Amino acid sequence: xxxxxxxxxxxxxxxxxxxxxxxxxxxxxDALNARKPLIVAGKDVSKEGHVRKLMSAFxxxxxxxxxxxxxxxxxxxxxxxxxxxxYRNKDHDSIVAVxxxxxxxxxxxxxxxxxxGGRTLRELAGKNGIPNPLDPFIFVPTAGGDGYETSRYAEIxxxxxxxxxxxxxxxxxxxxxxxxxxxxxxxxxxMTALAHAVEAYTSPAKNHITDIYAHAAIKYVAEYLIPxxxxxxxxxxxxxxxxxxxxxxxxxxDMTMGMAHILGETIGAMFGITPGxxxxxxxxxxxxxxxxxxGARTADLILPLAGFDDCAKISPxxxxxxxxxxxxxxxxxxxxQTHGGIPRTLEEADxxxxxxxxxxxxxxxxxLPGYTYSDYLTVVKQAWEGSPAMNG
Amino acid sequence: MHLPGYYEFSARVKVVSGHRVLEKIPxxxxxxxxxxxxxxxxxxxxxxxxxxxxxxxxxxxxxxGAVADDIPxxxxxxxxxxxxxxxxxxxxxxxxxxxxxxxxxxxxxxNIVISENTYDLMKxxxxxxxxxxxxxxxxxxxxxxxxxxxxxxxxxxxxxRQRKMLFVSYFLVPDVAVLDSRMTLxxxxxxxxxxxMDALCHAVEAYTCLAKNPxxxxxxxxAIELISRNLxxxxxxxxxxxxxxxxxxxxxxxxxxxxxxxxxxxxxLGHSVGSVCGVPHGMAMSVLLPYGxxxxxxxxxxFIAELLFPLAGSEIFARTPKHLRAERVVTIIRKLNQxxxxxxxxxxxxxxxxxxxxxxxxxxxxxxxxxxxxxxLGDGALFYNPEDLDYDDMLMVMExxxxxxxxxxxxxKSG
Amino acid sequence: MVSYREVKxxxxxxxxxxxxxxxxxxxxxxxxxxxxxxxxxxxxxxLPDSFTFCLGVEPRGPFMVVGKSKKGRVKYLxxxxxxxxxxxxxxxxxxxxxxxxxxxxxxxxxxxCRNRITVDGDIPAACAMxxxxxxxxxxxxxxxxxxxxxxxxxxxxxRRKYLGRIRIYFRSVLGY
Ligand SMILES: [Fe+2]
Numbered sequence: 009x010x011x012x013x014x015x016x017x018x019x020x021x022x023x024x025x026x027x028x029x030x031x032x033x034x035x036x037x038d039a040l041n042a043r044k045p046l047i048v049a050g051k052d053v054s055k056e057g058h059v060r061k062l063m064s065a066f067x068x069x070x071x072x073x074x075x076x077x078x079x080x081x082x083x084x085x086x087x088x089x090x091x092x093x094x095y096r097n098k099d100h101d102s103i104v105a106v107x108x109x110x111x112x113x114x115x116x117x118x119x120x121x122x123x124x125g126g127r128t129l130r131e132l133a134g135k136n137g138i139p140n141p142l143d144p145f146i147f148v149p150t151a152g153g154d155g156y157e158t159s160r161y162a163e164i165x166x167x168x169x170x171x172x173x174x175x176x177x178x179x180x181x182x183x184x185x186x187x188x189x190x191x192x193x194x195x196x197x198x199m200t201a202l203a204h205a206v207e208a209y210t211s212p213a214k215n216h217i218t219d220i221y222a223h224a225a226i227k228y229v230a231e232y233l234i235p236x237x238x239x240x241x242x243x244x245x246x247x248x249x250x251x252x253x254x255x256x257x258x259x260x261x262d263m264t265m266g267m268a269h270i271l272g273e274t275i276g277a278m279f280g281i282t283p284g285x286x287x288x289x290x291x292x293x294x295x296x297x298x299x300x301x302x303g304a305r306t307a308d309l310i311l312p313l314a315g316f317d318d319c320a321k322i323s324p325x326x327x328x329x330x331x332x333x334x335x336x337x338x339x340x341x342x343x344x345q346t347h348g349g350i351p352r353t354l355e356e357a358d359x360x361x362x363x364x365x366x367x368x369x370x371x372x373x374x375x376l377p378g379y380t381y382s383d384y385l386t387v388v389k390q391a392w393e394g395s396p397a398m399n400g
Numbered sequence: 401m402h403l404p405g406y407y408e409f410s411a412r413v414k415v416v417s418g419h420r421v422l423e424k425i426p427x428x429x430x431x432x433x434x435x436x437x438x439x440x441x442x443x444x445x446x447x448x449x450x451x452x453x454x455x456x457x458x459x460x461x462x463x464x465g466a467v468a469d470d471i472p473x474x475x476x477x478x479x480x481x482x483x484x485x486x487x488x489x490x491x492x493x494x495x496x497x498x499x500x501x502x503x504x505x506x507x508x509x510x511n512i513v514i515s516e517n518t519y520d521l522m523k524x525x526x527x528x529x530x531x532x533x534x535x536x537x538x539x540x541x542x543x544x545x546x547x548x549x550x551x552x553x554x555x556x557x558x559x560x561r562q563r564k565m566l567f568v569s570y571f572l573v574p575d576v577a578v579l580d581s582r583m584t585l586x587x588x589x590x591x592x593x594x595x596x597m598d599a600l601c602h603a604v605e606a607y608t609c610l611a612k613n614p615x616x617x618x619x620x621x622x623a624i625e626l627i628s629r630n631l632x633x634x635x636x637x638x639x640x641x642x643x644x645x646x647x648x649x650x651x652x653x654x655x656x657x658x659x660x661x662x663x664x665x666x667x668x669l670g671h672s673v674g675s676v677c678g679v680p681h682g683m684a685m686s687v688l689l690p691y692g693x694x695x696x697x698x699x700x701x702x703f704i705a706e707l708l709f710p711l712a713g714s715e716i717f718a719r720t721p722k723h724l725r726a727e728r729v730v731t732i733i734r735k736l737n738q739x740x741x742x743x744x745x746x747x748x749x750x751x752x753x754x755x756x757x758x759x760x761x762x763x764x765x766x767x768x769x770x771x772x773x774x775x776x777l778g779d780g781a782l783f784y785n786p787e788d789l790d791y792d793d794m795l796m797v798m799e800x801x802x803x804x805x806x807x808x809x810x811x812x813k814s815g
Numbered sequence: 816m817v818s819y820r821e822v823k824x825x826x827x828x829x830x831x832x833x834x835x836x837x838x839x840x841x842x843x844x845x846x847x848x849x850x851x852x853x854x855x856x857x858x859x860x861x862l863p864d865s866f867t868f869c870l871g872v873e874p875r876g877p878f879m880v881v882g883k884s885k886k887g888r889v890k891y892l893x894x895x896x897x898x899x900x901x902x903x904x905x906x907x908x909x910x911x912x913x914x915x916x917x918x919x920x921x922x923x924x925x926x927x928c929r930n931r932i933t934v935d936g937d938i939p940a941a942c943a944m945x946x947x948x949x950x951x952x953x954x955x956x957x958x959x960x961x962x963x964x965x966x967x968x969x970x971x972x973x974r975r976k977y978l979g980r981i982r983i984y985f986r987s988v989l990g991y
Contacts, residue, residue: 014418019411022570023615026406031911032930035873039570041531066824068831068910070874078818090817098821140433141533216622216649217415220656223618231401244403251614315401316709320718406929527933566938611928662928778939783927788949788967815968 015215018172019258021158025181025247030062033104033146034069036178040144042102046095048115049077049106053150058106061184062148074098083110084165085129092121102144105176106185108153108197116162116174119145129167138171147176149250151188155200155284158257179254183243186250191237195342195350196284198236198249200272201256202229203287206295206335207266208259209312210304221255226312228252233338237345267294267371267379267387274370275388279359288342289354292335293387296396299328301383306331332396353394364388402703407613411656412570413539413550417579417649419641422454425496425538426461428576432536434494436465438487440507441498443470445542448586454498454540465492471499471506476557477521480509487514494536497574498583501546504539508554508572511535522558525565532571539574542583544647545595545682547602547655549577579648581641589635590747592647593740594682596631599623599651600733601666601685606657608696608703609664609784619657625710626650632736635743664785665776666692669797672775673752677764683749686740690733691797693726694807698814699786701726708732730806751804769798787814827910834910835877835894837917838870840987841951842879842891847986848951849889851979855950858943859889868944869896869904872913891990903936903944919956922964923948954983 024032037045049059054077066073076091095103095118103122105115119142120132132138147157156162158176162169188194205225208218228248236245271294272287298304307327311319313334322330342350351357359367368384390396416424429437437458441451446469455464466486471479487495487510497507513521515534524530539549554567587595603620606612627650634643669692670684693704705725709717711732720728740748749755752764764772773794776782782789789797793813800807848855859866865885871878880892880899892899907913912931915921923945926932934941949965953976962968971979 012417014421016414016416016421016424018414018576022408022410022412024406024408026404026929028911028915029406031909035528035908039528063822063824065911068826068875069824072821072823075820075822076817087817094817094819098819139431215417216626216653217411219622220411220615220618220653223622224615227401227614227618244405248403255615316706316717320709320714404929408930526935563937610924778942780934780938780942782942783924783945786966788965813967815970 012215015217017215017217019217019221020172020175020177021179021254021258022177023179023181023251023254025251027183029180029182030065030148030184033062033065033180034071036146036180037071037102037144040102040177042144044072044074044098044100045102045104045146046074046091046098046100047077047104047106048079048091048111048118049075050111051078051080053107053111054078056150058150058185062104062106074100077106079111079114081110083114088114088117088121088129088164091118095122102146104146104148106148107150108157110154112147112157113162113164115145115147117164117167117169119143119174120162120169129164133167133169135170137169138173140173142173144178145176146178146180148180148182148185149254150185151190151197151246152193153197153200153253155197155204155253155257155260158254159260161260175258181247181250181254183247187241187243187246189240191240191346191349192282192285194236194240194249195233195288195346196282197253198229198233198284199288199291200284201225201249201252203268203272203291204256204260204265205229205252206291206309207268208256209308210295210298210306211266214305218259221259223312225252225256226309228255230313230334230338231315234341234345237342267298267384270371271367271384271388271391275354275359275367278363278367278370279357281357285350286357288339289351289357290387290391292332292339293391293396295335296328296332297383297387297390299332300397302378336394336396354388354392355394359392361392364392401614402612402617404613407611407615409613409615409660410570411550411619411660412552412573414576415579415652416576417645419581419645421578422457422540422580422582423461425454425458425578428538428578429462429494429536432494432575434536436463436490436492437494437496437538438465438483438490438492438510439467439469439496439498440471440483440503440510441467441469442472442503445469445499445503450542450583450586451498453582454496466490471503473502474557474559475502475506475509476559477509478559480506480513480521480556481519484510484513494538496538496540498540498542500541500543501548504541504546504548504574505554505556507537507539508567509556511537511572512554512567521556522565525556525567527568530567530569530571534571537574538576538578540578540580540583541648541651543587543591543595544584544644544651545598547599547651547658549574550652550655551659553659577652579645579652581645581648584644584648585639585641587638589638590744591682592638593631593635593744593748594680594686596627596647596650596682597686597689597737597740598682599647599654600627601670601689602654602658602663603627603650604689604707605663605666605692606654606661607707608693608700608786609662610786611661611784612703613661616657616661619653620661621710623650623654623657624707626653628711628736632739632743635740662784663781664692665695665782665789665797668776668779668781668785668789669772669794669801671779671781672772673764676768676772676775679752679755679763683755686737687749687752687755687801688797690730690737691801691807693730693733694809695789695793695797695812696786697726697730697809698812704729752798752802753804764802766802769795769802772798830910830914831877834872834913834917838877838879839894841870841948842881843987843990844951844955844983845881845947846889846891846990847983848947848954851982851986852950852954852975855947858947859883860887862940862943863902866940867892867899867902868940869899869901870907871896871904872907872910901936903934903940905941905944906933906935907931908933919960919963922966924966951983954980
């Protein structure tokens with residue numbers, strides 16, 4: 009079994025997940041010593057009635073809450089400044105972000121801005137630029153997301169923030185908020201989580217605690233993605249997938265971000281495909297490649313992917329290959345369930361074959377050490393054809 | 401995966417683990433804005449030379465404000481107030497708790513008194529009374545068992561008014577848990593066995609009791625695997641540094657599991673055996689664990705069966721037919737107790753009848769069993785046990801655990 | 816450029832009324848059970864005299880208070896804990912949690928597991944009160960529902976269960 013020699017890790021995130029989770033909010037805010045939260049939500053989310061559901065959770069609580077629920081782009085510094093002024097003038101002491109993706113970046117950077125009066129955002133950006141805890145920050149996810157919501161990162165304009173204190177204190181996953189009818193969004197979010205978790209779980213920088221979060225995320229996706237794609241109204245399953253996104257976000261870091269992430273982002277940006285979908289396509293091939301050439305701990309994936317019974321049946325010498333096959337099977341199953349809506353290969357995703365070299369080149373500019381042009385090219389070729397590299 | 405309709409999980413403590421990580425404490429303190437720690441520990445720890453290792457490792461990085469190395473096992477409000485006085489006098493700004501559960505709880509108590517600037521600690525007892533972040537607290541566990549470095553609770557006694565008060569708050573979670581193999585390297589084999597069995601109980605009960613959730617389940621599984629793969633080897637080879645570190649990690653993971661999912665009847669009875677007869681916690685846990693599993697078997701055999709995987713490995717799991725797995729788990733735990741008994745020259749007890757004090761007398765006298773059963777009826781861990789226990793049930797379990805005979809399954813009531 | 820409004824969310828009057836009625840009934844039933852059932856009487860005997868127990872919904876009620884008089888007689892003391900010295904408080908964290916509890920979708924133990932009930936006070940007393948409430952539930956509810964509400968359905972004599980049930984219902988409604 010895996011014994012890391014020396015490590016340090018922390019994750020401040022608490023999660024409340026399941027039936028009536030929203031109604032725990034007033035009590036949780038109180039425990040964090042917050043009296044007057046500011047709710048931050050995007051226009052799209054409030055149109056769907058999510059903000060209304062959140063507000064009704066505060067009934068009978070006696071709390072007064074502030075609401076900014078029609079935030080729309082551009083998500084830039086002036087926007088942050090405007091909300092900061094509101095936050096200060098109205099004496100708020102905590103932030104509740106509803107939604108996913110960039111609205112969470114807004115909330116995180118808002119939290120930096122309200123806590124550091126004298127300094128500009130630009131001074132605070134950069135690696136570990138935020139030395140002290142911020143105000144209580146609660147995140148209520150809705151369907152979708154970029155996988156960074158619960159991470160230690162935030163981005164506004166060209167400023168990148170990175171600090172453990174940016175992570176939400178609490179994530180409230182309520183079935184009323186996280187169900188979605190759009191299978192493409194469901195798959196993209198879940199596959200982003202799976203890719204991040206698999207890379208963390210097989211990374212040499214892993215440790216016992218990151219394993220917990222990564223293991224959970226993989227297990228949630230392996231067990232619940234297909235059922236939810238089949239029945240998008242499945243409340244338990246939708247919560248499980250939201251948990252996966254949350255847990256994977258907790259272990260996203262520079263150390264664990266791997267090939268699937270880079271390839272997914274790059275291909276997504278080049279061809280206008282949702283990055284999560286691309287990550288799903290390339291993930292099995294990157295895993296196979298890394299098992300073969302980088303000694304990644306692919307065999308470890310069997311337990312979270314397959315559960316006790318199947319894991320116990322698989323001979324250790326085959327577990328690398330089985331893990332890869334299981335992930336390819338998942339992709340095929342998704343393709344079948346959506347009647348071809350989710351592509352299995354880069355070819356099916358309409359990536360032209362003559363662009364594969366280009367993709368590999370662009371991946372290199374993202375400075376992830378260790379992987380060369382030929383590594384990326386091999387993997388994209390395999391992902392285009394749908395045939396992984398296997399031992400023997 | 402068992403997905404409950406609702407659950408909560410948090411593991412807020414920062415874990416720093418390794419063979420030479422005490423040296424990181426000054427940097428961690430600096431990150432927390434502190435530079436003058438107050439070190440609290442107990443006699444046993446300082447006489448084992450651990451305090452010296454810690455002070456030597458951090459001296460070059462921080463000014464040690466003060467050291468209190470005589471926290472008693474049953475520390476209480478008075479002691480906490482005295483220590484808080486020293487903290488203020490010396491102008492300390494943070495705490496390092498070096499030791500087991502009672503030292504860490506005492507440090508948490510001092511922290512409340514200091515940070516809330518009060519003399520009446522008891523005003524803050526209960527859930528959620530603390531309303532602000534406390535001073536930085538770094539926990540350095542020396543037993544690899546209790547897992548209290550991960551919890552958001554503190555239990556503090558008030559001897560004058562004869563009560564124990566519970567403090568619950570996010571702010572009570574230590575900021576950092578430093579797991580350094582040097583801190584447990586000199587732990588004697590019998591203590592190693594007992595404390596590791598305590599951790600095993602935390603993991604097993606968290607996995608099988610009512611408040612289980614997918615996250616705590618994974619923590620528990622990992623803890624169980626680490627313990628079952630390393631415990632016997634470490635007891636036989638006390639100098640095994642990697643094994644020691646693995647056990648320390650297991651205790652912390654088990655702490656994360658039970659601080660979210662709580663414990664059940666094994667702890668309810670174990671606490672009473674401790675308070676009525678003074679049996680060390682870990683020893684009571686080793687004895688009671690198989691009985692707790694037997695008692696709850698008809699309710700949660702499917703969860704117990706899954707534990708065979710981390711306990712025995714995938715091969716034995718695959719070879720054991722499904723309906724026999726849960727029973728096999730009980731057998732393996734009994735066998736582990738037997739092996740530890742042999743490896744420690746009989747010091748690790750298999751049943752209460754062989755728990756002896758320093759003078760060779762029974763620690764648990766048979767006549768005390770009714771007392772133990774009655775006390776256990778008032779233990780909060782019962783809320784989380786899958787099956788109900790009344791007075792007669794407690795008696796039955798205790799009598800089995802005293803004699804060392806498995807429970808008669810037909811006598812376990814189900815309704 | 817950013818719209819802002821301040822909201823003071825209202826209440827949930829219907830749920831509140833339902834929970835208030837249930838609490839009122841539970842309070843009176845505990846009082847009745849203490850006089851009818853030996854096991855309940857024994858639990859109360861072990862508690863100190865003038866012990867007061869409060870069960871209710873945070874933060875604004877409704878509540879119910881049951882207490883022992885100085886002579887050891889168990890009495891329902893009404894819906895208002897204000898001004899009373901409470902030894903043991905079980906607080907249901909919010910109205911929805913109370914609804915889940917009083918519509919038997921979640922039992923006491925599960926509710927505690929899910930951090931929807933918190934206990935403030937002496938733990939042994941809390942264990943005793945949990946047992947009392949379990950017994951009262953067996954009396955008040957049909958077996959099918961009571962089985963959901965407690966961990967282990969007891970095997971009582973016909974006399975204890977049915978006669979006791981009639982007496983407790985009768986006393987709860989009339990309040991003596
Ligand atoms: Fe324990």
